[in-house]
Amino acid sequence: MKIKENISLLPYNTFRMDVCAKVYAEYESVDELRRLLAQYRGERILCIGQGSNLLFTGDFDGVVLRSQMVRARALGENGDEVYIEADGGLVLDELIDQVTDMGMSGLENLSYIPGTVGASAVQNVGAYGVEAKDVIVSVKAVSIATGEERIFTNEECRFGYRDSIFKNELQGQYVIVAVTYRLYKHGALCLEYKGLEGARTAAEVRERVIAIRRTKLPEVSELGSAGSFFKNPVIPVEQYQCLAARYPDMPHYEVANGVKVPAAWLIEQTGWKGKTLGGAAVYDKQPLVLVNATGHAQPDDIIRLAQAICDAVQAQFAISISPEVNYIA
Ligand code: EPU
DSSP states (O other): EEEEEEEEGGOOOOOOOOOEEEEEEEESSSHHHHHHHHHHHSSSSSESSOOSSSSEEEEEEEEEEEEEOOOEEEEEETTTEEEEEEETTTTTTHHHHHHTTTTTTTSSGGGOOOOOOOHHHHHOOOOTTEEEEEEEEEEEEEETTTTTEEEEETGGGGGGGGGGGGGTTTTEEEEEEEEEEESSSSOOOOOOOOOOOTTSHHHHHHHHHHHHHHHHHHOOTSSOOOOEOOOOOOOHHHHHHHHHHOTOOOOOOEEETEEEEEEHHHHHHHHHHEETTTTEEOSSSSSTTTESSSSSOOOOOHHHHHHHHHHHHHHHHHOOOOOOSEEEE
């Protein structure tokens, strides 16, 4: 167990915001986690993984907890299925590397997404036609208030697009300590996304996904960012039809509750792609991503840039786009 007071969170968030936390603590077991929760009961608690999907808007007047539990184990098999339980603190991409190496499929499309196993369940991360919810069987979590363990089935997690119960009703109430996935020894691959067609193995899909991501998205080790900053909005069919008359080239995907329009395209139309505001910028290869361009951007630079983009999209298209990144006040 490691506890530090009044330290900079710069190494613990991929946006590289230099804000301060009252307490920062790491735990190596569920027992240590319970001890920390008991010690700091009543304080504001924030659990972070790699800090790759959050924006600290200022100093954090509470306790930041980070897991050092990073193992994975096979729980059993059922025909072609293999059940793997991974600790919440394990980096998701390290898990994917291990399981694809062993020939298992199911997670390979999520390769190279920053973040931990625990965060991937909170956020229901997704890419190239697969979402975490497609392979998650259950989530093991510890209550912040009582220290008790609870298992959430996939259904109980109420997964949605970059969404789960842990971001809504139960926000700030549980720490995810492990996630169980259902993977396959010879499972079908999901190759519907452009660039993946014809791949024969999970390892090959992983290689291609990594290559695609490297061309479109910044390496967080080189340029601070939090991946996609905005969610892709879903608009009513009637609104889409009106817009399509004005913008015949507007990319779109039909979904259950309307039409999904790529936020990247909307932002590019507004002229914000590649633009800067203070130390923050809109990434020039993928405008859905905001970056800490100078390395010294302040939270306010990112907040103002995000707001200016939302306002511009609203003014031009009457579409409200919202952040995927979690703002931590
Ligand atoms: N586009 C533009 N201009 C650009 C870039 C893209 O107009 O400069 C348009 C294109 O029409 C393109 C469309 O945007 O077809 C969609 O782009 P892309 O397929 O690259 O993906 P995305 O919708 O921008 C989503 C996820 C990503 C995920 C990719 C791949 C969200 C918010 N983002 O991005 O997830 O990797 O699909 O599946 O859903 C993340 O969540 O952090 C993330 C990176």
